Amino acid sequence: MKITILGNNSAIPAHGRNPSAQIVEIKDLLLLIDCGEGTQMQMIKYGIKRSKIRYILISHLHGDHYFGLIGLINSFGLLGRTDPLHIYCPELLPAIIQAQLDASSAHLPYELHFHTISDAGARTILVDNNVFKISCFPVEHRIATHGFVITEKAKARKLDIEACRKYEIPQYFYKRLQAGDDYEQKDGTLIPNESVTLPGPGDKVYAYCADTRYTLSFVEDVRGADLIYHESTYLDADVDLAILRYHTTAVQAAELAQAADAKRLMLGHYSSRYKEIEAFEAEAKRVFPNTVASFEGLEIHV
Amino acid sequence: MKITILGNNSAIPAHGRNPSAQIVEIKDLLLLIDCGEGTQMQMIKYGIKRSKIRYILISHLHGDHYFGLIGLINSFGLLGRTDPLHIYCPELLPAIIQAQLDASSAHLPYELHFHTISDAGARTILVDNNVFKISCFPVEHRIATHGFVITEKAKARKLDIEACRKYEIPQYFYKRLQAGDDYEQKDGTLIPNESVTLPGPGDKVYAYCADTRYTLSFVEDVRGADLIYHESTYLDADVDLAILRYHTTAVQAAELAQAADAKRLMLGHYSSRYKEIEAFEAEAKRVFPNTVASFEGLEIHV
Numbered sequence: 001m002k003i004t005i006l007g008n009n010s011a012i013p014a015h016g017r018n019p020s021a022q023i024v025e026i027k028d029l030l031l032l033i034d035c036g037e038g039t040q041m042q043m044i045k046y047g048i049k050r051s052k053i054r055y056i057l058i059s060h061l062h063g064d065h066y067f068g069l070i071g072l073i074n075s076f077g078l079l080g081r082t083d084p085l086h087i088y089c090p091e092l093l094p095a096i097i098q099a100q101l102d103a104s105s106a107h108l109p110y111e112l113h114f115h116t117i118s119d120a121g122a123r124t125i126l127v128d129n130n131v132f133k134i135s136c137f138p139v140e141h142r143i144a145t146h147g148f149v150i151t152e153k154a155k156a157r158k159l160d161i162e163a164c165r166k167y168e169i170p171q172y173f174y175k176r177l178q179a180g181d182d183y184e185q186k187d188g189t190l191i192p193n194e195s196v197t198l199p200g201p202g203d204k205v206y207a208y209c210a211d212t213r214y215t216l217s218f219v220e221d222v223r224g225a226d227l228i229y230h231e232s233t234y235l236d237a238d239v240d241l242a243i244l245r246y247h248t249t250a251v252q253a254a255e256l257a258q259a260a261d262a263k264r265l266m267l268g269h270y271s272s273r274y275k276e277i278e279a280f281e282a283e284a285k286r287v288f289p290n291t292v293a294s295f296e297g298l299e300i301h302v
Numbered sequence: 303m304k305i306t307i308l309g310n311n312s313a314i315p316a317h318g319r320n321p322s323a324q325i326v327e328i329k330d331l332l333l334l335i336d337c338g339e340g341t342q343m344q345m346i347k348y349g350i351k352r353s354k355i356r357y358i359l360i361s362h363l364h365g366d367h368y369f370g371l372i373g374l375i376n377s378f379g380l381l382g383r384t385d386p387l388h389i390y391c392p393e394l395l396p397a398i399i400q401a402q403l404d405a406s407s408a409h410l411p412y413e414l415h416f417h418t419i420s421d422a423g424a425r426t427i428l429v430d431n432n433v434f435k436i437s438c439f440p441v442e443h444r445i446a447t448h449g450f451v452i453t454e455k456a457k458a459r460k461l462d463i464e465a466c467r468k469y470e471i472p473q474y475f476y477k478r479l480q481a482g483d484d485y486e487q488k489d490g491t492l493i494p495n496e497s498v499t500l501p502g503p504g505d506k507v508y509a510y511c512a513d514t515r516y517t518l519s520f521v522e523d524v525r526g527a528d529l530i531y532h533e534s535t536y537l538d539a540d541v542d543l544a545i546l547r548y549h550t551t552a553v554q555a556a557e558l559a560q561a562a563d564a565k566r567l568m569l570g571h572y573s574s575r576y577k578e579i580e581a582f583e584a585e586a587k588r589v590f591p592n593t594v595a596s597f598e599g600l601e602i603h604v
Contacts, residue, residue, distance in 0.1 A: 012377045013343050037373040038340045041315050061405040063376045067369075071339040074365045075314040092405045099401060103363040103394045105445055143407055 001026050001152045001204045001302040003227070005268065005294045006042040010211075010233050010247070011064055013038070014272035018296060019064035022229070023048055024206065026132050026152050031055045032072075033148060033208050039068035040075055046297055051081060055127065057134070058089035059210035060145035066093065070100045077108040084111035088126050088136070090144055091116045119144035123221070130180060137221035139212035142246045147210045149221060152302075153180075154200030163196040204302045207262070211269065213243065214252035219260045227302045228262040229294070231269035232280050238271075247271075250280040254287035268294040303328050303454045303506045303604040305529070307570065307596045308344035312513075312535050312549075313366055315340070316574035320598060321366035324531070325350055326508065328434050328454050333357045334374075335450060335510050341370035342377055348599055353383060357429065359436070360391035361512035362447035368395065372402045379410040386413040390428050390438070392446055393418045421446035425523070432482055439523035441514035444548045449512045451523060454604070455482070456502025465498040506604045509564075513571065515545065516554035521562045529604045530564040531596070533571035534582050540573075549573075552582040556589035570596040 002025040007018035019036025023043075030052045032039070043050050050072075058066050066089075076085065087093070094114040101108070115126065121138030128134075132153060136146040156178040164174070169183050169191065177183065178200075183191040207222035209230040222228055233247035242249050248256075250267055257265035265288050267280050274280075281293035292300065304327040309320035321338025325345075332354040334341070345352050352374075360368050368391075378387065389395070396416040403410070417428065423440030430436075434455060438448040458480040466476070471485050471493065479485065480502075485493040509524035511532040524530055535549035544551050550558075552569055559567035567590050569582050576582075583595035594602065 012380050013346065018343070037370065038343055041320070041340055044315065061402075063373060063402065063406060063408075067373045067376070067402075068339065071365060071369045074369070078314050090405075092401070096398070096401050096405060099394070099398050100363075100365065100369075103392075103398060103445075104365060106365075143405075 001150070001206060003206065003229075003266075003300045003302065004046060004048065005296055005298040005300075006039055006046060006048070007036050008268040008270060008294045008296060009064070010231075010269045010271050012272050015275050017270065017272075018042055019067070020269060021068065022208070023053075024150055026150075028052065029054055029131075031057065031134070031150065033057045034059055034065040035069040035072060036064045037067040037071075040072045042296070050076070050079070051083070054083065054086065055134070056085065056087045056089075057126075057136075057148050057208075058087065058093060059147065059208070060141060060143055061090050061092060062143065062211065065211070069093075070097055073097060073101075073108070073112065074104070074106060076110065077106060081110045084113060086113045086115060086127075088115045088117060088134070091119050117146055122146065137218045139210050139218055140215045140246065141211045141213065145210050145212065147212070147218060147221070148208045149225070150206045150208070151199075152204040154202030156202075157193065157197035157200045160196050160198055167191045167196060169196060206302050209256070211246070212248060213246040214248045214256065216256065216259055219256065222260045222262065225260065225262045227264045227266060227300065228257050228260060229266045229268060230256055232267040232284065233269050233271045235274065235279055236283050238273075250284040251287055254284035254291060257288045257291070263290065265291040266294050266300060267291065303452070303508060305508065305531075305568075305602045305604065306348060306350065307598055307600040308341055308348060308350070309338050310570040310572060310596045310598060311366070312533075312571045312573050314574050317577050319572065319574075320344055321369070322571060323370065324510070325355075326452055328452075330354065331356055331433075333359065333436070333452065335359045336361055336367040337371040337374060338366045339369040339373075342374045344598070352378070352381070353385070356385065356388065357436070358387065358389045358391075359428075359438075359450050359510075360389065360395060361449065361510070362443060362445055363392050363394060364445065364513065367513070371395075372399055375399060375403075375410070375414065376406070376408060378412065379408060383412045386415060388415045388417060388429075390417045390419060390436070393421050419448055424448065439520045441512050441520055442517045442548065443513045443515065447512050447514065449514070449520060449523070450510045451527070452508045452510070453501075454506040456504030458502045458504075459495065459499035460502050462498050462500055469493045469498060471498060508604050511558070513548070514550060515548040516550045516558065518558065518561055521558065524562045524564065527562065527564045529566045529568060529602065530559050530562060531568045531570060532558055534569040534586065535571050535573045537576065537581055538585050540575075552586040553589055556586035556593060559590045559593070565592065567593040568596050568602060569593060
């Protein structure tokens with residue numbers, strides 16, 4: 001799994017920094033998380049193969065996280081895309097996009113599927129296949145906002161031998177359990193794979209914590225992640241602004257990463273009040289040493 | 303009057319070219335014509351003082367002409383703008399913008415005024431004050447589209463002496479006529495200034511012909527302009543595409559400029575099928591020598 005940062009500024013573009021957008025590459029497939037204005041230009045700049053994007057996740061409806069989406073959807077049509085596109089997003093977004101498509105009499109040559117996430121706050125599995133899983137969790141911002149956990153599955157799951165014995169699963173079936181299959185007992189009872197296996201040692205977990213105030217309310221959702229992206233809109237000196245505006249400081253992001261027992265932390269979503277961003281990493285590292293401050297064009301392997 | 307080109311590509315951003323946007327500077331005031339995605343970033347790049355924009359004109363609702371508008375409106379709010387903003391646009395745009403403001407619970411600290419132009423095709427004066435006048439005219443595109451004529455008024459209007467005598471206007475009033483005042487006859491009848499004066503020799507006229515197929519249907523609207531901007535999406539070899547898609551070639555744009563007796567022609571809105579744009583100017587110049595092919599960052603004085 002590889003993350004590429006296309007934008008890492010908050011609210012308004014400034015100092016050459018663009019609004020939020022990240023590409024997650026898993027095998028030959030791309031996911032886009034958030035899509036601020038200009039994201040399609042950033043994709044060209046950083047050589048992202050737009051046609052390989054199959055899923056787009058929108059965390060919330062502040063403009064710096066989605067104003068570039070209609071342009072991307074429109075360009076996909078003009079570029080002759082035929083592959084379906086799946087968008088996971090807040091409830092109000094489909095109508096906003098549709099109104100703009102209608103106004104231009106656009107006819108998209110591909111299937112556009114919206115999957116809305118409840119504004120009331122959902123913990124849901126959005127996508128689950130043999131290669132990866134995407135789930136969402138609510139964070140705490142001024143408007144309904146969700147973070148996402150993306151898990152690239154290891155090829156083999158780890159057997160929970162005690163559980164296998166408890167359900168009397170024969171040894172010849174162990175290989176299929178490792179491949180992710182469920183087991184059907186003789187009386188027809190289905191034993192879900194997850195009841196008798198654990199994530200394989202190769203599972204890779206990326207947690208995107210979106211825009212949020214500092215809170216441990218979702219720490220269990222992101223526990224043990226190989227990489228946590230957590231917003232850090234402000235430096236410690238401006239913690240009052242962070243509290244007022246439902247955002248987080250770099251130090252608070254580091255505290256969250258520590259509480260979640262994450263392996264690594266990536267910062268981003270810097271306020272345009274800061275021309276330079278070096279201090280973010282320095283402040284966070286005092287609490288959580290394995291921190292990197294994202295910059296545009298950064299590629300980070302999980 | 304000064305025009306600054308912020309974007310000149312059609313449909314999708316490509317080859318480092320951005321979608322349509324132009325700044326018109328008159329005295330200390332800025333107008334923005336069209337606002338493709340990324341326009342606010344282009345404004346930063348080219349040192350445009352965003353706070354001085356008072357009017358925005360949107361020609362039509364194809365995305366490459368307005369997808370950047372919501373971002374600009376939103377950023378104006380975040381930057382603490384208090385000056386009113388007036389947007390002249392197609393009928394469907396206010397609802398599209400409002401839905402996005404509502405979704406983010408945005409509260410704008412400035413007055414946002416929409417003035418819609420009838421999709422049925424309007425020839426209307428949009429703004430008329432002592433410094434400049436803006437009017438619109440319908441062009442012929444796939445969806446309702448308008449061009450704009452912006453006239454910077456000369457300080458002194460030219461007296462139509464014959465008309466002045468006909469209405470028996472006393473000579474002492476001539477100075478006020480030159481300043482643009484109307485004359486009230488003794489019986490109360492109002493003689494509109496335009497009935498007894500002509501545009502001063504210093505009037506400057508810029509005509510923006512938006513996206514259109516080749517037609518002379520609006521040639522009278524732009525007749526004699528000091529500068530005509532006319533789209534030239536295609537080169538002559540692709541004239542069939544121009545016809546099919548309700549666009550124009552460089553040669554056709556030149557023919558329009560010639561028919562309108564314009565002083566100068568500026569091309570733009572190049573298809574992304576062309577990596578280089580030199581040929582546009584060369585083709586147009588064969589018909590209309592005083593042609594310039596716009597490029598991003600171009601400043602052109604009228």
